[in-house]
Amino acid sequence: MNGFNEKGLDGDAFGEKSNLSGLKTFDAFPKTKTSYTTPTRRGGQWTVLILAVCTLFSLHELRTWWRGTEAHHFSVEKGVSHDLQLNLDMVVHMPCDTLRINIQDASGDRVLAGELLTREDTNWDLWMKKRNFESHGEHEYQTLNHEAADRLSAQDEDAHVHHVLGEVRRNPRRKFSKGPRLRWGDNKDSCRIYGSLEGNKVQGDFHITARGHGYMELAPHLDHEVFNFSHMITELSFGPHYPSLLNPLDKTIAESETHYQKFQYFLSVVPTLYSKGHNALDLVTTNKDNSVRYGRNTIFTNQYAATSQSTALPEIPTLIPGIFFKYNIEPILLLVSEERTGFLALVIRVINTVSGVLVTGGWIYQISGWIVEILGKRRRQSEGVLTGKHYSD
Numbered sequence: 001m002n003g004f005n006e007k008g009l010d011g012d013a014f015g016e017k018s019n020l021s022g023l024k025t026f027d028a029f030p031k032t033k034t035s036y037t038t039p040t041r042r043g044g045q046w047t048v049l050i051l052a053v054c055t056l057f058s059l060h061e062l063r064t065w066w067r068g069t070e071a072h073h074f075s076v077e078k079g080v081s082h083d084l085q086l087n088l089d090m091v092v093h094m095p096c097d098t099l100r101i102n103i104q105d106a107s108g109d110r111v112l113a114g115e116l117l118t119r120e121d122t123n124w125d126l127w128m129k130k131r132n133f134e135s136h137g138e139h140e141y142q143t144l145n146h147e148a149a150d151r152l153s154a155q156d157e158d159a160h161v162h163h164v165l166g167e168v169r170r171n172p173r174r175k176f177s178k179g180p181r182l183r184w185g186d187n188k189d190s191c192r193i194y195g196s197l198e199g200n201k202v203q204g205d206f207h208i209t210a211r212g213h214g215y216m217e218l219a220p221h222l223d224h225e226v227f228n229f230s231h232m233i234t235e236l237s238f239g240p241h242y243p244s245l246l247n248p249l250d251k252t253i254a255e256s257e258t259h260y261q262k263f264q265y266f267l268s269v270v271p272t273l274y275s276k277g278h279n280a281l282d283l284v285t286t287n288k289d290n291s292v293r294y295g296r297n298t299i300f301t302n303q304y305a306a307t308s309q310s311t312a313l314p315e316i317p318t319l320i321p322g323i324f325f326k327y328n329i330e331p332i333l334l335l336v337s338e339e340r341t342g343f344l345a346l347v348i349r350v351i352n353t354v355s356g357v358l359v360t361g362g363w364i365y366q367i368s369g370w371i372v373e374i375l376g377k378r379r380r381q382s383e384g385v386l387t388g389k390h391y392s393d
Helices: 021-026 041-067 124-134 149-157 161-170 343-384
Strands: 069-075 083-092 099-105 118-122 190-200 204-210 231-238 252-254 261-276 284-286 292-294 298-312 322-329 333-339
Touching: 041 343, 083 204, 099 190, 118 124, 124 190, 161 261, 161 298, 161 333, 190 204, 231 298, 231 322
Parallel strands: 261 322, 261 333
Antiparallel strands: 069 333, 083 190, 083 231, 099 204, 118 190, 204 322, 231 252, 261 298, 284 292
């Protein structure tokens, strides 16, 4: 009929040779012949833009997957812990022999912290010069009524697992920094108090008072005119000593307005466990003696929130001036873990992201093309309309 048989040709040789050619009736993806399409500059620019957006989103997904995601959980602390380490480094604007340092906790124990901590006579002006020099560095000093914005961002960084683990590994030394060296003729009008001591893991009160005030002793009563409880806190932390981590009261300066001044700090301490790569609960094990052992990628520390107040007291014997740190141990354990999903999950997220960008980009391209076409038609119609003017002889 078509002349193929007369010339000895087989018409089936010019069609699809696959036995599955009948499946083309179920093809849900429309095809357009190349002769029906025309490449445009606008389409090329839009394609480049879509590819750039897909690349940007894919790199963002890869970066998020590489850094992992943080999970915060609250739990009961495993094991039995009776001791709490206190790390302190501060300067008080009074000579060392005029100060008394003690800890009184809820269990009734009294710790003579002045005998456990190191005390050094120093000069207040030297520390103020050191403060002014370090203020141009990474973290500025703060006062009781002002907190710098960069400190808030630094404290927020210290709440993330990758930053905490990185700082601890980069700074394995846990020693207190050296203070300014006294020169010949410098007045020893201040006292530096620093070191670590062990106390009971209960609510307590760490305080610094003047000689003969607060506790009965045989030493002579100190004249009130000598009182000056202005102080500079370089570090105050609980638990293992990590000097590189910034705590709320680190680098804080408080100046006394009167001789009879009382500074109070109220601290709420929360035990915190940072872990990377696994669930924090899986990395905590308890020994037979109820002691706790942590994994290699686990850091145990304590966070605390602090509020403060300063009051000028009347010179009444029943009122005691000084510096008081009242701390309370919260009965919870904060678990901050950083985990990374599997590679297959990353591939699925990238595919979903790229697919969404392509579909959305196609819709926007078509809609924008329709809008341009409609506006073009209206412009051509407005340009082709004749004005209805009549001319008379």
